[in-house]
Amino acid sequence: MKINLERLRKGTLKMLILEALDKKPMYAYEIIKSIEAKFNGIYKPSPGSIYPVLKQLVTNNLVSIEEKDNKKIYCITDKGKDTLKNMKTEVKTIFSSKNHYRKLVSELFDLGLILYSYKDSLNEENFNKIQSILERCRSEIEKTLDEAKQS
Known part of the structure; x- marks a missing residue:
């Protein structure tokens, strides 16, 4: 998916x-x-x-x-x-009814903050390494979700 x-x-x-x-x-x-x-x-x-x-x-x-x-x-x-009111209600429902989902989003947000805090000192080599790690991570997540959906 x-x-x-x-x-x-x-x-x-x-x-x-x-x-x-x-x-x-x-x-x-x-x-x-x-x-x-x-x-x-x-x-x-x-x-x-x-x-x-x-x-x-x-x-x-x-x-x-x-x-x-x-x-x-x-x-x-x-x-x-x-x-807007309906959108906010939908977002609240997603985050309140699925506590595990909230934890995943929190981890992603924390990762974004880490990347942002190092943005000025990130050289091209490290940027390429991190981008590769993120691409592999996304691929693994999609694979896991696809397998779960097919089960």
């Missing part, structure tokens, strides 16, 4: 954008900065990832656009607030 990481990222980004706009209407740049602040600088979405998701949110009537000084200000709609 292959997980569509791009879809997962877009779903997560969709929720992060709606959360930002739930606080106040914002320009796209402000949305990016709000998300970056939420992750203490560890993650900053690019304009290239934000704008397609914003377009989709507008198309689905989850976000509306107001013009001010020839700039777009994005606002969450009532439908967007309902969607």
Whole structure:
């Protein structure tokens, strides 16, 4: 079973954008900065990832656009607030009902923090070694999950 990481990222980004706009209407740049602040600088979405998701949110009537000084200000709609509430409920359900899943996600988050803390001292050789380890790890995890699914 292959997980569509791009879809997962877009779903997560969709929720992060709606959360930002739930606080106040914002320009796209402000949305990016709000998300970056939420992750203490560890993650900053690019304009290239934000704008397609914003377009989709507008198309689905989850976000509306107001013009001010020839700039777009994005606002969450009532439908967007309902969607955000449902998304948050779904996330809470996943993490509360599957304690072992939460432990795995916590381990992955800790790994991400370790990598981030060494980002400035990581040379190309170590980067390549770590990337290879992560690729093998992902492959082993997918193999394990596929075998479990077939059992």
